[in-house]
Amino acid sequence: MSIESTVPGAAAPAPDRPRTAERPLWQRRLLSFGPPIAVALILFFLIPGVASSYWIFLITGGVCTIPVMQSLGVITGRVGVIALCQMSFAMVGAWTVGWCNVHGVPGGFLAWTVVGGLAAIPCGLLIGLPALRLRGARLAIATFAFATGMDVVFGNIQFPGTDQFLLVTRPAMFESDGAFLQLSVLVVAVLFVLLALIDRTRLGASWLELRYSERGAAAHGTNVAVSKLAAFGIAAFFSAIGGALMAGQSGSLTTTSFGSQVSLTYFAIAVVIGTRQWSAALMAGLAGPLMPSLIDKLHISQSYVTVLFGFLAVFTIAAGKGQMGQSEIMIARKQAKIARLESEQARRVAVVTTPAGAAAGAAATAGGAVGGSASGTADDDADTTGATGVTGADGASATGTADRTRTAGATVQERRPAAARPDGTEPTLQVRDLSVRFGAVTAVDSVSFTLQPGAVTALLGPNGAGKSTLINAATGFASCTGQVLLNGRELTGSPHRRARAGLRRSFQQLRVPPTLTVGSFLTTAAGRKLSAAEIDDHLAWFGCPPAHVPIGTMDIASRRLLEVAGLAAGEPGVLLLDEPAAGQGARERELLGARIAEIPARTGSTVLLVEHDMDLVRAVCGSLIVMDFGRVIASGDPQAVLSDPAVVTAYVGAEAAVE
Numbered sequence: 001m002s003i004e005s006t007v008p009g010a011a012a013p014a015p016d017r018p019r020t021a022e023r024p025l026w027q028r029r030l031l032s033f034g035p036p037i038a039v040a041l042i043l044f045f046l047i048p049g050v051a052s053s054y055w056i057f058l059i060t061g062g063v064c065t066i067p068v069m070q071s072l073g074v075i076t077g078r079v080g081v082i083a084l085c086q087m088s089f090a091m092v093g094a095w096t097v098g099w100c101n102v103h104g105v106p107g108g109f110l111a112w113t114v115v116g117g118l119a120a121i122p123c124g125l126l127i128g129l130p131a132l133r134l135r136g137a138r139l140a141i142a143t144f145a146f147a148t149g150m151d152v153v154f155g156n157i158q159f160p161g162t163d164q165f166l167l168v169t170r171p172a173m174f175e176s177d178g179a180f181l182q183l184s185v186l187v188v189a190v191l192f193v194l195l196a197l198i199d200r201t202r203l204g205a206s207w208l209e210l211r212y213s214e215r216g217a218a219a220h221g222t223n224v225a226v227s228k229l230a231a232f233g234i235a236a237f238f239s240a241i242g243g244a245l246m247a248g249q250s251g252s253l254t255t256t257s258f259g260s261q262v263s264l265t266y267f268a269i270a271v272v273i274g275t276r277q278w279s280a281a282l283m284a285g286l287a288g289p290l291m292p293s294l295i296d297k298l299h300i301s302q303s304y305v306t307v308l309f310g311f312l313a314v315f316t317i318a319a320g321k322g323q324m325g326q327s328e329i330m331i332a333r334k335q336a337k338i339a340r341l342e343s344e345q346a347r348r349v350a351v352v353t354t355p356a357g358a359a360a361g362a363a364a365t366a367g368g369a370v371g372g373s374a375s376g377t378a379d380d381d382a383d384t385t386g387a388t389g390v391t392g393a394d395g396a397s398a399t400g401t402a403d404r405t406r407t408a409g410a411t412v413q414e415r416r417p418a419a420a421r422p423d424g425t426e427p428t429l430q431v432r433d434l435s436v437r438f439g440a441v442t443a444v445d446s447v448s449f450t451l452q453p454g455a456v457t458a459l460l461g462p463n464g465a466g467k468s469t470l471i472n473a474a475t476g477f478a479s480c481t482g483q484v485l486l487n488g489r490e491l492t493g494s495p496h497r498r499a500r501a502g503l504r505r506s507f508q509q510l511r512v513p514p515t516l517t518v519g520s521f522l523t524t525a526a527g528r529k530l531s532a533a534e535i536d537d538h539l540a541w542f543g544c545p546p547a548h549v550p551i552g553t554m555d556i557a558s559r560r561l562l563e564v565a566g567l568a569a570g571e572p573g574v575l576l577l578d579e580p581a582a583g584q585g586a587r588e589r590e591l592l593g594a595r596i597a598e599i600p601a602r603t604g605s606t607v608l609l610v611e612h613d614m615d616l617v618r619a620v621c622g623s624l625i626v627m628d629f630g631r632v633i634a635s636g637d638p639q640a641v642l643s644d645p646a647v648v649t650a651y652v653g654a655e656a657a658v659e
């Protein structure tokens with residue numbers, strides 16, 4: 001008896017990938033650079049020439065606030081972290097400029113502004129440290145506590161020069177209010193360019209990935225701690241530049257302009273208007289000082305602005321829109337929903353015909369009941385840190401029957417034709433005596449195997465067999481005992497280190513941030529510099545849309561392809577793919593299977609594929625490893641393994657357990 005599946009349309013032609021209408025490059029450039037340049041020109045030439053001194057003063061205040069909004073655009077808009085202390089950094093910048101002014105530090109106002117920005121970076125890193133451990137409301141409280149602490153500290157330090165009635169000296173060419181507005185516009189324009197350049201780097205892309213999935217980013221080799229700290233440092237720099245400009249505008253300041261309540265109001269404005277896009281940062285910046293003045297003109301108390309934006313921010317967050325629309329909680333909810341839909345669809349796809357095959361299908365369905373979760377409780381967002389201390393609700397089912405036949409130390413023999421890597425080596429992964437425990441549950445029980453170098457091997461097993469947990473443990477996402485060796489060298493430490501060493505993985509749940517473009521995701525996931533030609537080549541190979549297309553416009557099936565394309569583009573030594581075709585239709589599965597089969601030959605990577613679809617497995621994999629109840633029960637040639645009584649029993653047993 002062997003396990004067979006009847007996925008319809010296996011021989012159907014590959015589907016056409018959806019592509020968005022393409023504009024010529026010059027049109028795209030004009031559309032993205034034209035409007036900000038036009039606004040900058042209006043602010044630079046028109047306003048100083050035609051506006052009254054009152055309006056020039058108000059608009060300059062708005063322009064000086066833009067860097068604070070850009071700072072929120074970095075920390076909240078990009079990384080997705082709530083930060084309620086951005087005006088404290090602005091205060092550091094303003095006070096530094098005041099101090100430099102009083103002490104006659106050489107270089108003048110612009111040099112002092114840069115010094116102010118740099119001085120705020122350590123403060124940003126300081127508040128960033130707790131952010132590595134805290135999330136959501138706790139982090140918000142920590143940042144607000146920092147802001148109120150800074151209120152107290154700076155409340156006791158008068159603005160430098162106040163005693164001597166010494167105002168901050170503006171540069172000679174920009175002494176008048178109109179000219180200072182022009183200087184502020186220039187500085188802010190430079191900051192916009194700087195931010196656009198950062199956005200194009202791996203760091204910028206990693207921020208968007210962090211916001212969507214920290215685990216996904218780590219699996220691509222991003223050092224989550226460094227990336228987050230960099231965001232806090234750079235955000236503090238931007239805010240402080242804003243504060244420095246405010247010092248130049250007013251000449252002398254008080255702490256009330258930078259208090260924690262102002263931080264709170266600006267955060268609310270940022271949530272409502274947004275700050276990640278240049279236009280939103282501009283509008284939010286101008287709204288900060290302009291709205292209170294306009295409301296004042298209507299003889300309404302200015303404090304109502306805070307109340308108004310506070311209410312709007314709450315509604316915006318509740319509606320899942322605006323700056324926090326993709327906050328951690330929202331994303332977690334969306335991911336859970338996608339996972340549910342995908343696992344339901346996967347079960348529908350895994351229809352089987354033969355008695356044993358039917359058992360396999362039933363087992364796949366039953367896994368949810370037996371294992372407690374259809375898509376695996378060791379799922380990607382489950383907190384697997386300190387995994388050994390966690391007790392699964394379903395522990396009894398896993399441990400009670402874990403005495404099945406065990407094939408430890410199995411070495412998969414079958415080879416598929418594959419290309420050697422450029423250096424002539426064929427990378428391999430050795431797992432030795434690996435165990436993972438969740439309290440009383442032994443999810444992975446002394447598993448040992450060696451992957452066939454330069455080939456695609458399937459990792460099979462009913463739901464709850466321990467496949468995802470094994471991958472989590474090997475890639476550093478779950479605590480384990482035993483050894484994992486890549487090319488003979490033991491891998492230890494955090495996920496990003498293992499990823500950089502050449503062990504890459506995908507997750508059952510899709511981890512492709514919709515806010516990135518196709519090209520920036522490919523580069524981020526690859527974890528190495530790719531030339532434009534390489535990017536195009538990889539995208540064409542997987543039938544993905546062109547590099548400039550935003551991922552948010554693509555369907556889920558295309559995103560799945562892109563995810564694997566990105567990992568393959570990294571040419572890792574070993575690639576672990578955890579159900580990459582989950583939730584896809586037959587034609588998409590066939591296309592993905594064909595591409596996965598080509599990976600070893602094109603990139604020299606060794607691939608381990610977790611998959612329930614037997615047609616896909618047969619088409620793609622030269623050898624199999626089958627797990628059940630945390631143990632390897634069979635491995636080797638597909639035909640022999642699928643006919644193995646232990647394998648058949650594993651699936652039939654699962655069916656019996658359901659009945």
Ligand SMILES: Nc1ncnc2c1ncn2[C@@H]1O[C@H](COP(=O)(O)OP(=O)(O)OP(=O)(O)O)[C@@H](O)[C@H]1O
Pocket residue numbers: 367371372373374375376377378379382383384387390391392393394398438441442443461462463464465466467468469470
């Ligand atoms: N964080 C956790 N806490 C407690 N038990 C867990 C945890 N993660 C996984 N388990 C348990 O470990 C066992 C193995 O789960 P795992 O998700 O690795 O199986 P799987 O073979 O990947 O299943 P699927 O095919 O559904 O993805 C199951 O019994 C599961 O309930």
